[in-house]
Amino acid sequence: MMENPKLSLLGQADTGLARGVCGLLGGLKHLTLWLLGLTGLAGCFGLIFEYGEGLADISLHEWGFMLLLVALTWRHVHYSRRFGYGFWRGLARWLGAQGIVFGIGLIALGLIVWLSLEFLGHAKFLNELDLVGKEGDVQGLALALLAMYLGAPTRPRKAAHASPEATSIRREPTLSSSPDKEVSL
Structure with a gap:
């Protein structure tokens, strides 16, 4: 193997x-994803408890979401x-997926919004969209559950630095100088 100068x-x-x-940009990317994840989860619970009436406020599909x-x-x-993920790495995957x-x-x-304003020239189409209806709530909660499902680890975490035992060393065959010893490979 040739060494770098x-x-x-x-x-x-x-x-x-x-x-x-x-490294700084990668950290900012992860921080942004985590903050978006927290915002999304807070929005889900904001949808569930939107009227401020406690458990009486929760509908059947919201109970299903929480379960x-x-x-x-x-x-x-x-x-x-x-x-082999720790608490913080597991939380990072969870929030990142969210x-x-x-x-x-x-x-x-x-x-x-952009397409409706660009091609229709007004926001009438947006008034016709039912973004705050029950279907929109169910879709938002379903997407949060999908993110939760996809955010779980599926394979062992890769080690940052491989241990010396894990790396395989190729050994060249050697010839022995004494006639009664065999050739070792």
């Missing part, structure tokens, strides 16, 4: 700066433990 001081500063900026949410949360925790689904929903809503 040592970088100059300017090259090291350049690669370090690029690595730092990429499925508990079951999917248990599934997520079980798979996170099984596949954030992605909520972000896709916001983009779809923005496209609907």
